[in-house]
Amino acid sequence: MGDINRAMAEQYRNDFLKEVEANVEEGQWVKMCMQCGVCSGSCPLGPAWEHPPQEIFMMIRAGRRDEVLKSESMWMCTSCYNCIVRCPRELPITHIMHGLANYAHRLGLAPKMNPTRRFAKKFWNNLAKSGRVNEIELSVGLYFMDGFKTGIARAWAMKDIGIGMLKAKRLNPFGFLTHKGCKDKKGIHKMLKKAREIEDRRKGFTA
Amino acid sequence: MADVVATHETIVVVGGGISGMTAAVEAAETGKNVILLERAPSLGGRVSQLYKYFPKLCHPTCGMEINLRRLRGHKRIKVLTQAEVSKIEGHAGDYKLSVTLHPRYVNDNCTACGECGQAVSAEIPNPFDYGLSRMKAAYLPSLMAYPQRYVIDPSILGTADAEKAKAACKYGAIDLDMKPETITLSAGAVVWATGWRPYDAAKIQPYGYDRFANVITSVEFERLSDPRGPTAGRVVRPSDGKEAKNVAFIQCAGSRDRNHLTHCSRICCMASLKQTTYMREHFGDEAQSTIYYIDIRAIDRFEDFYQKVQADPGVRFLKSKVANITEDEATGDVILHGVDTEGYHRYDNRHDLCVLAVGMEPSVDVRSIADVRVDASGFIELGPTDGGIFGAGCAANALDVNRSVQSATASVLRAVQVVNRVAKAEG
Numbered sequence: 001m002g003d004i005n006r007a008m009a010e011q012y013r014n015d016f017l018k019e020v021e022a023n024v025e026e027g028q029w030v031k032m033c034m035q036c037g038v039c040s041g042s043c044p045l046g047p048a049w050e051h052p053p054q055e056i057f058m059m060i061r062a063g064r065r066d067e068v069l070k071s072e073s074m075w076m077c078t079s080c081y082n083c084i085v086r087c088p089r090e091l092p093i094t095h096i097m098h099g100l101a102n103y104a105h106r107l108g109l110a111p112k113m114n115p116t117r118r119f120a121k122k123f124w125n126n127l128a129k130s131g132r133v134n135e136i137e138l139s140v141g142l143y144f145m146d147g148f149k150t151g152i153a154r155a156w157a158m159k160d161i162g163i164g165m166l167k168a169k170r171l172n173p174f175g176f177l178t179h180k181g182c183k184d185k186k187g188i189h190k191m192l193k194k195a196r197e198i199e200d201r202r203k204g205f206t207a
Numbered sequence: 208m209a210d211v212v213a214t215h216e217t218i219v220v221v222g223g224g225i226s227g228m229t230a231a232v233e234a235a236e237t238g239k240n241v242i243l244l245e246r247a248p249s250l251g252g253r254v255s256q257l258y259k260y261f262p263k264l265c266h267p268t269c270g271m272e273i274n275l276r277r278l279r280g281h282k283r284i285k286v287l288t289q290a291e292v293s294k295i296e297g298h299a300g301d302y303k304l305s306v307t308l309h310p311r312y313v314n315d316n317c318t319a320c321g322e323c324g325q326a327v328s329a330e331i332p333n334p335f336d337y338g339l340s341r342m343k344a345a346y347l348p349s350l351m352a353y354p355q356r357y358v359i360d361p362s363i364l365g366t367a368d369a370e371k372a373k374a375a376c377k378y379g380a381i382d383l384d385m386k387p388e389t390i391t392l393s394a395g396a397v398v399w400a401t402g403w404r405p406y407d408a409a410k411i412q413p414y415g416y417d418r419f420a421n422v423i424t425s426v427e428f429e430r431l432s433d434p435r436g437p438t439a440g441r442v443v444r445p446s447d448g449k450e451a452k453n454v455a456f457i458q459c460a461g462s463r464d465r466n467h468l469t470h471c472s473r474i475c476c477m478a479s480l481k482q483t484t485y486m487r488e489h490f491g492d493e494a495q496s497t498i499y500y501i502d503i504r505a506i507d508r509f510e511d512f513y514q515k516v517q518a519d520p521g522v523r524f525l526k527s528k529v530a531n532i533t534e535d536e537a538t539g540d541v542i543l544h545g546v547d548t549e550g551y552h553r554y555d556n557r558h559d560l561c562v563l564a565v566g567m568e569p570s571v572d573v574r575s576i577a578d579v580r581v582d583a584s585g586f587i588e589l590g591p592t593d594g595g596i597f598g599a600g601c602a603a604n605a606l607d608v609n610r611s612v613q614s615a616t617a618s619v620l621r622a623v624q625v626v627n628r629v630a631k632a633e634g
Contacts, residue, residue, distance in 0.1 A: 088466065
């Protein structure tokens with residue numbers, strides 16, 4: 001991954017905006033931002049962001065590559081779409097945030113311990129394995145990702161919700177054993193591999 | 208109204224605001240016969256509803272007075288009020304306009320003595336004050352109204368109030384049997400000067416214009432500041448009548464926004480800068496104005512005015528488009544939330560009153576009436592060279608008074624050329 005990062009940094013030297021436009025989903029919109037600030041003000045998680053979206057766009061244009069890609073900020077997006085709805089220039093801000101997070105992850109620059117990133121990885125691996133999410137495996141995996149003790153504490157804190165879900169038959173406690181996944185798992189794996197190849201080719205990831 | 212004479216050498220001006228009045232007067236002064244049509248019961252339009260003009264801060268009554276004088280005395284101008292154009296057909300040099308004349312229920316005998324207004328008890332919202340005040344259902348549209356004649360609101364027809372008004376009139380001026388009338392006018396050329404209307408602020412959902420009493424529009428603020436307005440010139444909050452000494456102005460409320468109006472309405476920055484001077488005038492050193500803006504567009508010579516306002520310590524500029532407004536229910540204060548662009552500081556600012564500098568949109572969808580070309584915002588563009596319908600003032604673009612008048616003069620010149628061509632062709 002470090003190699004891709006070096007290659008990209010070399011290719012787009014001093015022009016991070018171009019790099020974003022070429023490699024980040026909806027990145028071509030970044031230049032359209034007129035810095036009114038309505039997105040930052042509208043974000044329900046706004047106070048938790050180190051750099052609100054409007055500032056991220058300005059940082060991209062100012063070429064502050066490392067600061068942007070290593071930032072935790074875009075990982076805070078919960079896809080509420082408030083910013084997209086209010087943006088006077090109709091920038092797809094939510095998608096750009098996810099695009100940036102994804103790009104930073106591909107380059108290996110995303111913060112390793114960011115909880116959103118870790119959840120996303122777990123979710124993806126879980127899903128890609130059988131083509132269908134194994135809910136009990138995913139939630140137990142999440143609780144225990146920081147060790148046994150914290151896992152017990154987390155599970156205990158969520159027990160009422162868990163019991164409620166069991167009663168409502170929204171959670172299968174035997175999922176570890178009975179989870180079946182999709183019929184043609186091999187086909188799904190092949191499809192995902194092909195999609196990844198196409199995307200890598202399109203975006204110029206060589207490694 | 209059957210005495211209206213119109214030929215293919217007549218210029219019909221649609222709209223009796225500052226642009227239309229200018230167009231009518233100038234066309235008549237070049238020797239053309241003009242018919243001036245106005246939808247409202249009196250001339251003057253939006254300009255007559257302003258407290259002051261920028262940048263000189265003089266009163267619109269003065270400019271209106273001059274224009275009315277020129278217009279009243281001119282034998283070539285025929286003014287029809289409460290006249291609405293529904294269709295224009297034909298081509299340059301030969302247009303036919305279908306015009307509906309709505310009844311005023313008051314004839315030429317009226318002396319504006321006001322007896323009918325006193326006799327009537329029903330009240331209706333006063334459109335001259337954008338509904339901030341109520342008035343009797345027999346009314347004079349404004350102090351400067353031309354023609355100086357009362358109007359009976361159709362809502363009281365058939366009630367005892369209408370009969371009371373009729374009985375109170377000493378001059379036999381009230382005729383409750385008037386009916387709407389449709390006439391057809393000929394014209395060689397048409398100047399379309401139907402002006403603008405403020406963008407519906409309730410559509411800007413996060414600003415809560417429809418939910419919070421103390422969020423008002425810039426045009427309403429003009430009326431609050433006017434000594435002849437609903438509060439006799441006291442800048443007070445609609446919710447509790449408290450003096451509004453700490454006022455927020457939000458720019459681009461509806462303008463430059465792909466969710467609302469895509470164009471820049473051009474006047475709003477200057478209007479808010481001007482309104483901060485009203486605050487000074489009313490409250491002296493206690494006045495606190497805050498302007499929330501994306502960027503201030505004080506075009507060409509207005510830069511001086513902007514710099515003067517910037518030098519005022521009672522005016523704060525905050526570079527940010529406000530994200531949303533909430534209301535403190537206990538006090539009625541409005542709280543503006545957002546992030547500024549100079550430092551990315553999050554703010555939750557409390558103000559007595561919030562004024563939305565709303566954008567301009569064309570007041571009439573002209574495409575349903577005439578075959579003209581309009582831009583993406585509905586403003587009239589110059590048509591093909593053989594066209595004889597010309598947009599003037601805010602029907603043609605978002606313009607201030609000065610530029611509207613220039614635009615009206617330009618359109619009259621085009622209209623005169625069309626009419627001259629027709630006259631020449633017929634020898």
